[in-house]
Amino acid sequence: MTALISLKDITKTYYNGDLAVEVLHGISLDIEAGEFVAIIGQSGSGKSTLMNILGCLDRPTTGDYLLDGEQVSAFEPDELAGLRRRTFGFVFQSYNLIPTASAQENVEVPAVYAGAHARDRRDRAEALLNSLKLGDRLDHRPNQLSGGQQQRVSIARALMNGGRIILADEPTGALDSQSGEEVMALLRSMNESGHTIIVITHSREVAEQADRLIELRDGRVVSDRTKKGRSNPEAASGLKQKAVEGVAALADVTEAVKMALRALHANLFRTILTLLGIVIGVGSVVAMLAIGTGAQNSVLDRISAMGSDLLVVRPSMANFRGTSGGSNVTLVPADADAILEVPNVAFAVPEMTSTVTLRYGNVDYQTTANGTVPQFTEAKSWKVAKGEFLNRDDMESYAPVAVIGRTVEKTLFPVGENPLGKYVLVSKIPFQIIGVMSEMGAGPGGNDQDDTILMPLTTGSMRIFGQRNVRSITVQVKDSAAIDTTQDALQALLDRRHKKQDTQITNMASIREAVTETSNTLKLFLGAVAAISLLVGGIGVMNIMLVSVSERTREIGVRMATGARQRDILLQFIIEAVVVSAIGGAIGVVAGLGTGILAKVLGAPVSFTIGPVALAFACSFLTGLVFGFLPARNASRLQPAVALSSE
Incomplete structure (x- = not known):
């Protein structure tokens, strides 16, 4: 008959640099299924090392270890x-x-790693604790239990997956005499139920309660005495089929998340400090990109209000510095008429401006007068809010009529007074108000676009401006795809008309592209600054996880002893890092959105889009994954025996 455990010439050597210390010297012994064995020896005799090898917590240096006839070395x-x-x-x-776990959760641990269903393992853990008279302590944590109760919880945990072989390392060493007797009675009862019991002890009194006593001294077996045979060999044979084993590496990811939350809650203050770095990083990404996008959209909207299919013709800057024998400003209304003949031109709107003083009643107000043509509203995408705009008859008759902006209306006319039909003195010349423009707000340069009075170009040229030259001509093209070709044609036309190149043409589409590129660069810069915060937070996560692994080395050893694979430990610590990063990311998103809303209330242009929010949260998630990997890998590579011996 094959022995349950068979050791042949087992040695174990530990190395400390070049120094080799052999602890076990050729141990050979067999243990049958159902035996109650005590391995006794003083400190340094090698009994703990032998237990680690028997329980597959450590490997022998040389020799053969057969379990049920299978070579496991x-x-x-x-x-x-x-x-x-x-x-x-x-x-x-x-x-x-x-x-950090309750009594029931501690007992469930082996079944978690066996892949047992949550309900099944809860029921079995409860049944085991009830059988050990701990039914009223299911939700108690270890620090709420006496030493004897904690040892009974550990016995229930040993039995969770079947516990065919129970290895008890000094099971009564930390207990009073009564609790010790109860534990030994439990071990005897388990042996009578078919479990193979191996007790490691230095106490002769405890060892004598076993059926077989193996004594170690200086790493060698010095005696092996059997007092009586196996209690229940038939039951021992039946236990082989009762082990609980599922199919999953972990019963489910939610269990790993529960473990992570429990571990993070146990060190709440440290967790909060770790979260802070992630919160600042994610919040910065969300807030900065929202404000950056808002600023970009605000500028682009203003440019769009002027039209991205527009060309603006102005005198070149050289004309304003003066030239010999010529006018400094060369654009005239006739140039606008000539531009209309160029293919792909929809309309051309000449404008001339000057600062004027308005008077209505006893109120004087200085503003900008703009002489223009009826197509102005279409060129500027600016609608009339009250009344009507200038028309062709006004142009041809040199009519003294005007349309005012909302700022001028609010300044000159009391609240509730209708300005339509009223006369306003413009540089002491009366003009009748026929319309009020809709509110436009600040322009690209920050100037108030509503602070203006608009009048027919003809009237303004003759009665207000005292000149025939125009400040600019706004040209709208029919096909924006051909805007560059049209721009070249206009420049050639004006050069021919003026017999020199004294004008410059601004392409609004090009400005829009330039603004977009500049804004994108700025957003990239802001995002990079925020990403640095996220990187710092990630380093914080890695540091805290390394500390956590160091502090919980014994816990890792316990999990490995109860059957956790390397990938289980790896997954658990990665999930802990991901959970803390995800929580920090969620809080950071809320904080970033809150900061953006506050900035919006204070008047800053802010634009929230799902992209940056999702990106920031994904980055926090990825931060946990990347920076949690190294500590998790270190944890998963610990040797069970080394981890268990950690203080």
């Missing part, structure tokens, strides 16, 4: 985890319960 880490999950249950001297 060369198993991969995840294969060893599977063996621990299916076959072993551990009862530790210091209990090794997860401090």
